[in-house]
Amino acid sequence: MGKLLIVGTVAFDAIETPFGKTDKILGGAATFIGLAASQFRVKSAIVSVVGEDFPQDYLNLLTEKNIDISGLQVIKGGKTFFWSGKYHNDLNSRDTLSTELNVLADFTPVVPNNFKDADVLMLGNLHPDTQLSVINQMEERPKLIVLDTMNFWMDHALEALKEVIKHIDVITINDEEARQLTGEHSLVRAAEKIHVMGPKFVVIKKGEHGALLFHKSKVFFAPALPLEEVFDPTGAGDTFAGGFTGYLAESENISFNNLKSAVIHGSNLASFCVERFGTERMEKLEKKEVNNRLLQFKELTQFDIELQ
């Protein structure tokens, strides 16, 4: 059993989709990553920050999932990071209605001593300087460092982003962000350019169109499971990252073949996440459901062809 250190936001979200809307509910990249990773036999910890307004129930939920929250700072008198957004009818795009950084504005991550030797470090979407400061706190270099980011940092902190990207093994990024980062429309070429920037592995997420894993000249593709209905895409990318890193921390094998399996596990868990608002589906997800859907992934993609 490996150790997985997760850095990212723990937050309140308020979400509106064509199917309904929520008040403030539990959200944040680290939350979704942690819940997804809890499906695997790993020792995991979250490094993050919340305000005094953060409910004890939410903290209990994380500890019940065996997530170490000794690195989750609770700021007295502070307010928890809040995001609200509204999805368009096709659920492929959204407008941010409000972003209140609150305690996140002054967040300085502190890695607990017992996780400075983590095997896998998952850097959720945050300021690249914050992500880098976590790498620098590790006692020894993790076997695998995975970074998620977004276009906002390409617009506002590109040099810092390029710096942290030098130090990581895997980047997870969506297709438009890969194009923005590299100026290449072809995702094959974009991945080639990102390889040169540092990461040995490049994961390009295409939402409902699946995910691509690039490693040197090799490429692997995992579809998203075709669903009757996507209810709320919030957290799908982070859930993917949590499944990806959770599986790798458990299996302690970072071969390309095992990363393929990790991409499937990530896609599989993301397919559950989008079935309900926020973290609702992931909180109660059972191993049996996960395994059944992995079989669906096999049926969806596996074929026999004899060459002539």
Add this chain to the structure above:
Amino acid sequence: MGKLLIVGTVAFDAIETPFGKTDKILGGAATFIGLAASQFRVKSAIVSVVGEDFPQDYLNLLTEKNIDISGLQVIKGGKTFFWSGKYHNDLNSRDTLSTELNVLADFTPVVPNNFKDADVLMLGNLHPDTQLSVINQMEERPKLIVLDTMNFWMDHALEALKEVIKHIDVITINDEEARQLTGEHSLVRAAEKIHVMGPKFVVIKKGEHGALLFHKSKVFFAPALPLEEVFDPTGAGDTFAGGFTGYLAESENISFNNLKSAVIHGSNLASFCVERFGTERMEKLEKKEVNNRLLQFKELTQFDIELQ
């Protein structure tokens, strides 16, 4: 070796992409379907129409590929169907610059006697009444009838389209067309509704995002091969259909498992088609290249996961 009857346009195309433009070159749905199907051991024939302006060289090309063109009418004094279009920068959308129906306006298909017992009938995109008239000319019902269509007929001949759809086994349609035909955004639900309209098998083409094959509650997904560069998407959907039906006519097996393989063969051939303008790449495509790329498809999609 099965018999494959192909109905569709044989045409002139003039194409503009971000990478260049062509004068009038060989195009048309039946042309692309026939060239793709010629990669398989099948007896194939094209039913179509051209004008007197259609070059003998193009006719020779088709016969050299062992395509029977006795059902390809050459209208004296007539002009061949002409389409010109310009692709946008992302190559996912295009504007039609010009459509000159010419001899296609009065086309009445006549199935040659020696193909009235075809095993597989591929109805390329044409007026639904024209497609239906071909079905009605068959001596016995083909083992498999595959139909391709487009949004234009949904706008202008919906009832006729619904009528022909009742009589077919497989429909190939793109994602937006599937949504338009059914009013369902979810492709899973769209496929369910199309099943009810007639076809046992529904293939939904998503361009660079691959293709889905639905059959009752089963679903299979074939990705598009990630390419460094897509040069010209013209004919990719028809090439897919030609690979799909060519493989099925050769193998004479219409089980779901074999249709999966057919989808992979179709996707594989389409990946070549887009590498050059028009039919250029397909005209000289060799079996060895085809087989090598099938191996790439396997590597792209196949994985091992052990359930715990």
